Amino acid sequence: MPLEITKAFVEEIEAAIEQDNAALVLASLEDMYPADITTVLYELDAQQSKYVLDLLDPEVGSEILSSLDAEIRNDFLKNFTSEEIARYVNLMESDDAVDVLNEQKVQVREEVISLLDNEEKAADIIDLLHYEEDSAGGLMAKELIKVNINWQVGQCIDEIRRQAETVEKVYGVYVVDDKDKLLGRLGLKTLILATDDTPITQLYDPDVISIESYKKDTDVVEIMQRYDLDSIPVVDAKNKLLGRITIDDVLDVIQEQAETTRQLMTGITENIEEDDSIFRLSRARLPWLLIAMIGGLMGARLIKVFEAEISLLPAMAMFTPLITATGGNVGIQSSSLIIQTLANNSLILDNFTQRILKVILVALINALVISGLVLSFNVILDENLQLAVVVSVALFSVVVLSSVMGTVTPMLLDKFGINPAVAAGPFITTANDLLGLAVYFLVAHFLLL
């Protein structure tokens, strides 16, 4: 059963490290899964973590290093020599090895590669380093089992036996021709149920879904999800088999995507986590705050333009927060919905005009409810009637305009290849604040003067 890491347990480990009691540290960690030891390491500092890692079996150590968060791993490996790093990289699957090496300085990277015992792994890694990190090639591992179309089942099983050490998870074997062109796939279940002398040609499924190495990681996610695949072969433009991507790598991509979207939507510009440094946290948050600040200062100028209206009806100032907040909220809701549609790729066939018409209809209903309620409140609270009318007319217009803006902006950004989630953050709020103010004072201008 997975272990719950307690504070007391971590303190125990820390004390044992302090006393240089290697036996006690090992005894405490002995029965734990590598993933749980990783969780413990997150609570230790870099020196303590190195102490622990040095004690562990290198196989376990390489698994832990592969699973560490990229930034923490980077900090962590600064205490390691290239020889030490090479020892762990030697034991990693090629995709994990490349992730680790990509985080190192060029010099360290070259040193580590030159120190790898395993020639084949070194060649695989050098090859994989050429691919963009966010492409199918950047996600794939070279470890896979491929069998020749002319073989029989017995030869396939021998090949699996030969590769059993290298390839950790086997979902199936890939069938290729003499030139390594991908021809199909053969599931383990099929293999296990066939006799040794059955020819592969009789068993394999030629209808295999593959992906080209240059495709984006988001395409990989979409295809694996759509077709419910646990692994997908990666090929080059000539359909030559290059590697494979497994579902666990895709899970990580999905998680990252969701976090990036959420951060962009809330105005955070770098991929940060709560335990990053104070400076980094500030820096990631400032850009949007500054943009919003400029928006606010522009708002102040805008209000100044309408001094005449305000002096005529000073109580107008009371309702600016209501107007701007409503515009912001409606805009964010609209953006959120369209971003979801864009992410699910279900836009393909729908008509732009129809979509906007629907957005406007929904907005009209909400606008009617809100402005109606505010009008009633203001009448009940015996507010100046002129003001009450100005506020409700402005609210009505702001809800409709913000809905349209909140919908169209992400679509435009997406069209220009920018992540539409950017739009749902402070950008939309700031723009809608200004829009709201302008509408409010223009309505006042026309109704009052």
Added chain:
Amino acid sequence: MPLEITKAFVEEIEAAIEQDNAALVLASLEDMYPADITTVLYELDAQQSKYVLDLLDPEVGSEILSSLDAEIRNDFLKNFTSEEIARYVNLMESDDAVDVLNEQKVQVREEVISLLDNEEKAADIIDLLHYEEDSAGGLMAKELIKVNINWQVGQCIDEIRRQAETVEKVYGVYVVDDKDKLLGRLGLKTLILATDDTPITQLYDPDVISIESYKKDTDVVEIMQRYDLDSIPVVDAKNKLLGRITIDDVLDVIQEQAETTRQLMTGITENIEEDDSIFRLSRARLPWLLIAMIGGLMGARLIKVFEAEISLLPAMAMFTPLITATGGNVGIQSSSLIIQTLANNSLILDNFTQRILKVILVALINALVISGLVLSFNVILDENLQLAVVVSVALFSVVVLSSVMGTVTPMLLDKFGINPAVAAGPFITTANDLLGLAVYFLVAHFLLL
């Protein structure tokens, strides 16, 4: 290769349905994967979809039905008789069958179950219907391959052969004792490499991670992700093997979670999609808009309280949007960060006081930058100096207070078992608007009067 569905293609299908040209419809869809036919169905209406489904092989049809979005499936199945539904449910894996049946009215559900040919499947479904939908039991399928600890490899392979039709994806077999207690797991790779007469006891891995049926679906996600599992066995309190969950089901849960979080953060209260009805879309968005509206009206009252300060310095009104927007943005950023930490469960050991201290430090830096810049702008633009000071002092305080509030609110909600994402939406924005206004006018009150 996966097909890109074009508008022209859909129109062609629609025309063929119109002309009742079954041969043409079939010919067009013949080479497509079920998942792609599903995409086409999303573009057709319920009648047209039924026409297509009736033509297809029931195996393909049941796969399509399993993959349809729950709500669309629900609309869609209204055109089907219980007999027709039963024909498809008969061919589904038990977890998909239960999903479909859970969406039906009780009467339809009972009818369909009574009409199932496959006695074993009917029993499985009745059993699965007892579990909460968002629990491990609600996610699991009954289809799995289990082998007795006393068997040899040959018997395991016979068992796989016997179940090959029923269990679509086989990642490994589960080893149980005579009372169906889970003892371990045996990967297909190990099985394939062993000789027929090897006893299971020599091969199996007793260290299998399982999950109890009552655990939450989010726990399933966390465990499968942490330990990189492609499937997990589900057991009861006495460790009896009940079913298994595969990684594709978990992917769906992750996707839903991300969508729910995003919707809550943007003030949408129901799980909606752009193509829902106008009424439903309005209804999902109104509650938060109304709360924000009440906040706005309260803000108006609040401003009225400080009429004295405003009449003393009417230009104060100019800066309210800047103050409220900054508070809102800072609050949302803070909430987003803490929600991420809560979701990753990495809070376990950290100290509350330390966390808040760090939040305050980051806030102080950002507050200093923003209020400093605004002060400079106002001095350069020759604004009233008193006003400039009031605005910057208020901004400074609002940034710090909103940071703390944006951090603490989600933590409190989480503690009370409420999804903390609720806090990052209009709730925080509205609360921060009021907070910002109060701070602004209080600062003005003390500095001006």
